[in-house]
Amino acid sequence: MVELHEELSRRKVLAIIRADGPDRALECIRTLVTAGITILEVSLTTPGGAEAIAKARSEFDPSVLIGAGTVITAAQADEVAAAGAGFIVTPAITRGAHRSIDLGLPLLCGALTPTEIITALDLGALAAKVFPAKLHGPGYFRELRAPLPDAPLIAVGGVDATTTPQYLQAGALAVGLGSPLLGDAGTGGSQSELATRAATFLQAVVDA
Template sequence: MDLLAELRRRKVLAIIRTDDPDRALECIHTLVEAGITALEVSLTTPGGVEAIAKARSTYDPSILIGAGTVITPSQADEVAAAGAGFAVTPAITRGAHRSVELGLPLLCGALTPTEVVAALDLGATAVKIFPAKVYGPSYFRELRAPLPDAPLIAVGGVDAESAPEYLAAGALAVGVASPLLGNAATGGPQSELATRAKSFLTAVTPPTP
């Protein structure tokens, strides 16, 4: 599967940070049912590796399930063994290096042009611009002037209103955490999570001519 093409097509990468692995699985189920099928389980979630393994065994390969906040080489090893389809890092971490060594597709965190180039030179599949909200959508236009072919994902403070602006500015997808998960991450209503998911999908879907 071409991860870049799939992220470009799906446009929304749900970032799941919850207070336990069962809640993470519950949120994954709600999001998949609502139509968001690219998901990242952050390792800040207690039992995150376990949740990734269970989710991967539950859903067919068309559901993209990756691991987020991969900091250390051992974490990269663990998520690869759990069946994660990709690794996401907040920066050019040792876990990022190990992911590349393992052949695990990497969405590597960066912010400055120097970091973007370093992430791509490392072998990242795409670069996660984080935190995106610090400079906003216009920053993506500026980055793409000298780096027109750099595959960029906007993460950090992206909500349903700003998501289409980042896409229009050159992001291939947006990664969304708390504006999507809300209080579902700590036991809030899954029905409200489903509503937010549909709002995000509507926001990033071009109107039919």
């Protein structure tokens, strides 16, 4: 559990994989890992998402951290735990969030308001996934930092290469990158362009 927090703090980028099937998801994971993005969640909006997690987990070194995203139900939490997910990400304080705590899996729990953030952390979440971050922007993280200086917050939802450094400078532990990073790579688009976008985002982290 400590490891994921430390690695998010160090690596700063969580890739969010949404694809049209497990094979395409795995292709995207390979591209991103090769490009240097090594904390990844496979969203369960991906058909066969748990299968993609299991295949990726068997293929990559333990230093590549692979989790499951969009976990809503307790059954989904059980499924991805069995597939070897190293952590769970939820869009809100879901039954899946509660179940991940029961299972002892690190939880990045979706929240937006201060009440939701505190509730998620009180539940036992490793960090609050502030979603959708774009709604209030980087300034919101500065405002949250005043009453919650030690709260681990991850910016997710509409975070792009321009705003990535702004969120990190405003106090976000890390950023979660979905469509601005993935583009159309999850549905048959260019993997080389995905690698180029990954490099752009990693440079944005360096700039921060």
